[in-house]
Amino acid sequence: MTATAPAPSPSVEALRAAFGTAILSHAVSCGDTIVLVDRHRAHDILAWLKTTPGQEYNYLTDVTAVDYRDPGQPLEVVYQLRSLGRKADLRIKVPLDKTGSLEVDSVFDLWRGADWLEREVFDMFGVTFAGHPDLRRILMWDTYAEGHPLRKDFPLRGNFTRAEQTRQALAANPEANYSIEELSIADAFSELPDDMKRRLAAGQRGELS
Amino acid sequence: MGLTLPADPEMAEIPGVSPNWLTTRLDFLVNWGRANSLWPMPFGTACCAIEFMATAAGRFDISRFGMERMSFSPRQADVLICAGRLPFKLAPIIRRVWDQMPQPKWAISMGACASTGGIFDTYAMVQGIDTIIPVDVYVPGCPPRPEGLMYGIMLLQKKIKSESISDPTLRQEFLANEQGFFLPPEKIDEISEPFGNSVHQTRSA
Numbered sequence: 362m363t364a365t366a367p368a369p370s371p372s373v374e375a376l377r378a379a380f381g382t383a384i385l386s387h388a389v390s391c392g393d394t395i396v397l398v399d400r401h402r403a404h405d406i407l408a409w410l411k412t413t414p415g416q417e418y419n420y421l422t423d424v425t426a427v428d429y430r431d432p433g434q435p436l437e438v439v440y441q442l443r444s445l446g447r448k449a450d451l452r453i454k455v456p457l458d459k460t461g462s463l464e465v466d467s468v469f470d471l472w473r474g475a476d477w478l479e480r481e482v483f484d485m486f487g488v489t490f491a492g493h494p495d496l497r498r499i500l501m502w503d504t505y506a507e508g509h510p511l512r513k514d515f516p517l518r519g520n521f522t523r524a525e526q527t528r529q530a531l532a533a534n535p536e537a538n539y540s541i542e543e544l545s546i547a548d549a550f551s552e553l554p555d556d557m558k559r560r561l562a563a564g565q566r567g568e569l570s
Numbered sequence: 571m572g573l574t575l576p577a578d579p580e581m582a583e584i585p586g587v588s589p590n591w592l593t594t595r596l597d598f599l600v601n602w603g604r605a606n607s608l609w610p611m612p613f614g615t616a617c618c619a620i621e622f623m624a625t626a627a628g629r630f631d632i633s634r635f636g637m638e639r640m641s642f643s644p645r646q647a648d649v650l651i652c653a654g655r656l657p658f659k660l661a662p663i664i665r666r667v668w669d670q671m672p673q674p675k676w677a678i679s680m681g682a683c684a685s686t687g688g689i690f691d692t693y694a695m696v697q698g699i700d701t702i703i704p705v706d707v708y709v710p711g712c713p714p715r716p717e718g719l720m721y722g723i724m725l726l727q728k729k730i731k732s733e734s735i736s737d738p739t740l741r742q743e744f745l746a747n748e749q750g751f752f753l754p755p756e757k758i759d760e761i762s763e764p765f766g767n768s769v770h771q772t773r774s775a
């Protein structure tokens with residue numbers, strides 16, 4: 362008995378018809394369809410998938426990235442989409458050549474939920490998202506200077522000595538990592554100490570001394 | 571541990587105070603009171619905090635040690651219990667909490683992670699909170715059972731009961747220097763050396 366090869370999602374054919382060569386390849390893994398697309402058209406393709414009748418992938422489950430151990434292999438930004446109405450899933454991958462610029466267009470304008478997801482990918486992999494309104498680190502603190510931890514060229518224990526890591530961590534200013542709104546102190550602004558007022562008013566984040 | 575380091579080193583000597591009948595009786599009374607009414611500042615960051623909660627709850631009940639009054643403000647706390655792993659992002663926060671606690675104060679490092687970094691020998695984790703704040707009692711385990719934490723608490727009580735006001739170094743504060751740490755950098759590197767169970771450095775290189 363031979364297992365029949367699982368059929369890819371019908372969205373692949375529709376994508377190829379609409380975008381031609383911008384669709385680089387597709388694969389089926391564990392029943393999930395994966396489509397690799399060109400990075401310059403990625404935003405158009407995702408917008409098309411979100412709005413076109415019959416596709417309606419209206420829910421962005423996750424944005425993440427993969428850095429493969431083989432240095433020649435491109436870094437991939439992964440968008441996991443779901444159509445809540447049609448109960449269908451689709452995974453879009455955008456390969457980025459590691460010798461070039463790691464930049465894709467932000468999908469924040471399509472899905473507001475992409476805000477923190479893209480910040481995390483930026484923090485951990487160093488991929489920049491053009492058009493993201495507030496692209497800064499989210500897991501590591503703002504003054505973190507060692508690089509992007511989930512890249513394969515990042516040593517497990519970090520680039521600095523433990524003493525230097527400790528010094529930089531202690532020098533980080535915890536409050537300065539948050540905006541006024543996040544601290545819920547906008548109301549109490551007038552009562553804050555002067556130095557904090559100055560820092561917050563200048564939009565200044567933590568700084569290494 | 572003490573209020574502040576005296577500016578003039580000669581001030582550290584308290585002349586004329588040596589252990590005598592009065593001071594030892596006073597020590598006994600004061601230490602008895604302190605040891606049996608510790609107010610913990612719970613700094614629970616991970617799985618160990620679950621065992622800490624179990625210790626505080628009915629079955630093990632640390633109110634038997636006079637510790638039922640959890641102090642969620644560092645300004646009214648005596649003992650900081652760091653239960654769980656401490657990422658570098660939290661390092662300035664635990665340092666500030668420690669600095670805000672008034673003397674007399676003690677610290678318990680609960681679990682393998684708080685004491686040594688545990689299994690998390692990575693870029694993100696402080697390799698032992700003793701690189702950030704001074705620690706009095708280390709409780710081993712991953713996580714320690716409530717009995718383990720209670721044993722640690724009893725060790726701390728023992729330590730408190732042997733304190734003496736005639737010891738001039740008693741309340742010496744381990745103040746952070748300009749760089750922010752209270753230990754020399756070489757010492758921090760030495761303490762942070764990986765243990766036998768750690769992941770090999772080149773694994774992802």
Ligand code: SF4
Pocket residue numbers: 616617618619653654655680681682683684688711712713714
């Ligand atoms: S020592 Fe074990 S139980 Fe405690 S925080 Fe670390 S991993 Fe969790």
